[in-house]
Amino acid sequence: xxxxxxxxxxxxxxxxxxxxxxxxxxxxxxxxxxxxxxxxxxxxxxxxxxxxxxxxxxxxxxxxxxxxxxxxxxxxxxxxx
Numbered sequence: 001x002x003x004x005x006x007x008x009x010x011x012x013x014x015x016x017x018x019x020x021x022x023x024x025x026x027x028x029x030x031x032x033x034x035x036x037x038x039x040x041x042x043x044x045x046x047x048x049x050x051x052x053x054x055x056x057x058x059x060x061x062x063x064x065x066x067x068x069x070x071x072x073x074x075x076x077x078x079x080x081x
Contacts, residue, residue, distance in 0.1 A: 001034040012080050013037040016044035017058050018051030025053055029061045039068045041078065 004010070013035050016022030022044050023031060032040055040062055042055040059069025070078055 001031050005035040005037075010035050010037040011039065013040045014043050015040055017042040017053055017055060018045035018047075019053065020050050022051075025058045025061065028058060032062045032065060032067055036065075037067060039070055039080070041070045041072060 013032065015028040015031055017025050017028045019025070019027075028042065042058045045051050045053050045055060055069075055071040059071055062069045072078060
């Protein structure tokens with residue numbers, strides 16, 4: 001991921017934050033540090049208790065890096081401009 005962030009300009013990253021089967025929030029924050037996207041959407045969380053977490057916590061952790069965290073509701077879409 002670090003190499004990708006160094007070689008490419010990333011506008012949007014979608015990163016899992018639920019933990020257990022995927023990255024958890026601290027791991028996803030580190031991935032944002034490596035990738036350096038302009039915006040990031042958290043995914044793969046809160047579908048059942050084992051991967052419950054707060055996506056707004058993730059968004060608040062990446063904000064100081066100058067990265068916009070976009071938390072979507074189930075079924076919601078996002079257009080990258």
